[in-house]
Amino acid sequence: MIGRLTLNDFRNHADALIVPDHAFIVLTGENGAGKTNILEAVSMLAPGRGLRGAALRDMVRQDGGGGFGIAAEVDGVMLGTGVLAGAPDRRQVRIGGVASSANALADHLSIVWLTPAMDRLFMDSPGGRRRFLDRLTLALHPGHAVHSARYEAAMRARNRLLGDLTAADPAWLTALEAQMDEHGAALSSARADLVTRLNAALSGQPDYPFARPLLSLDGDEATGEPLGARLARERRRDAAAGRTGAGPHRQDLTVTHAAKAQPAALCSTGEQKALLLSILLAHAALVTAHRGRPPVLLLDEVAAHLDPSRRAALFDRLRQAGGQVWMTGTEASLFRALSESTRFGVTAGQVFRSTS
Numbered sequence: 328m329i330g331r332l333t334l335n336d337f338r339n340h341a342d343a344l345i346v347p348d349h350a351f352i353v354l355t356g357e358n359g360a361g362k363t364n365i366l367e368a369v370s371m372l373a374p375g376r377g378l379r380g381a382a383l384r385d386m387v388r389q390d391g392g393g394g395f396g397i398a399a400e401v402d403g404v405m406l407g408t409g410v411l412a413g414a415p416d417r418r419q420v421r422i423g424g425v426a427s428s429a430n431a432l433a434d435h436l437s438i439v440w441l442t443p444a445m446d447r448l449f450m451d452s453p454g455g456r457r458r459f460l461d462r463l464t465l466a467l468h469p470g471h472a473v474h475s476a477r478y479e480a481a482m483r484a485r486n487r488l489l490g491d492l493t494a495a496d497p498a499w500l501t502a503l504e505a506q507m508d509e510h511g512a513a514l515s516s517a518r519a520d521l522v523t524r525l526n527a528a529l530s531g532q533p534d535y536p537f538a539r540p541l542l543s544l545d546g547d548e549a550t551g552e553p554l555g556a557r558l559a560r561e562r563r564r565d566a567a568a569g570r571t572g573a574g575p576h577r578q579d580l581t582v583t584h585a586a587k588a589q590p591a592a593l594c595s596t597g598e599q600k601a602l603l604l605s606i607l608l609a610h611a612a613l614v615t616a617h618r619g620r621p622p623v624l625l626l627d628e629v630a631a632h633l634d635p636s637r638r639a640a641l642f643d644r645l646r647q648a649g650g651q652v653w654m655t656g657t658e659a660s661l662f663r664a665l666s667e668s669t670r671f672g673v674t675a676g677q678v679f680r681s682t683s
Contacts (some may be wrong), residue, residue: 328401330400331345331399332345339676347669350651351651353668355655355662355683364676365653371386372408373433373437375429379444394415396408397409402435407419407420437614437622437623438622438624440626441604443628446632457576461475461518463606466622467524471513478507478510482507488503492563507558511554515575536636537641538584539586541582541583558573584598608644615649620650624648
């Protein structure tokens with residue numbers, strides 16, 4: 328759990344300190360006050376670009392000194408990340424006071440989030456669903472981010488060479504395709520493993536209060552031919568198309584409402600929210616079993632879209648999970664059932680203790 332969080336010149340927070348007393352941290356305030364900014368800061372304590380996927384320079388406070396800092400105490404270890412003035416696009420990470428990589432943050436903290444923007448996940452592009460799936464996969468397979476980065480780098484290099492196929496070095500193309508084969512196989516295997524585990528965890532879940540989803544990994548079906556050999560065979564086709572047509576970057580996460588046998592994309596907004604919550608809660612249970620400790624959950628405006636019975640059921644499930652949960656809302660009354668929580672009010676970038 329995060330025992331202490333400090334922000335400096337992050338978004339609209341010049342200087343904020345949050346010290347939780349309970350596993351539930353509730354942030355309330357008007358729209359635009361900076362509640363989601365705090366959740367985004369927590370999400371930056373994991374590999375990747377945070378819950379908004381924003382550029383680092385966009386996270387710097389407009390009237391600040393040109394950089395930002397985020398620090399947290401986690402089980403006695405200080406984690407820190409940010410950017411320096413003059414280098415707003417270069418992320419700095421320190422673990423225990425020693426310079427490190429962003430990927431190493433996953434060894435200390437697992438973070439999962441749900442935001443209003445994700446409500447349209449099932450209507451989003453396959454790329455959006457892949458990014459969602461990869462974030463979940465990373466919690467169980469820490470090397471997933473490295474395989475993804477190396478696969479993407481090799482694919483970009485291959486695409487550049489295919490721009491002038493007649494002048495491209497065949498040996499270099501073969502080497503790049505071998506890299507895509509190696510890292511692509513690891514990506515596909517990790518994603519498939521997560522989908523299998525999630526379906527197993529969800530198999531016994533009732534259809535109420537949260538809809539039970541069935542997951543599958545579709546697209547770029549296996550042909551039995553190694554990816555490297557397939558890429559070599561399809562060079563001319565890919566050169567004409569201007570992109571690589573085969574590989575795990577073509578995969579898609581498909582979700583079905585089990586009770587209705589209906590694709591999630593055709594479900595109501597409330598049902599889609601319930602499906603997402605089911606997936607995230609099942610994933611949190613998997614992470615707890617795998618790592619021996621639950622992930623930190625970031626739930627942005629989650630209570631506002633649930634009726635009272637489902638809201639109570641959600642709070643009960645979160646209590647049973649036993650992890651740290653950060654939640655935001657515009658109304659404190661939405662969290663009345665959470666007496667065992669640390670409350671903070673947020674107003675124009677200022678954070679203060681609240682008793683409501």
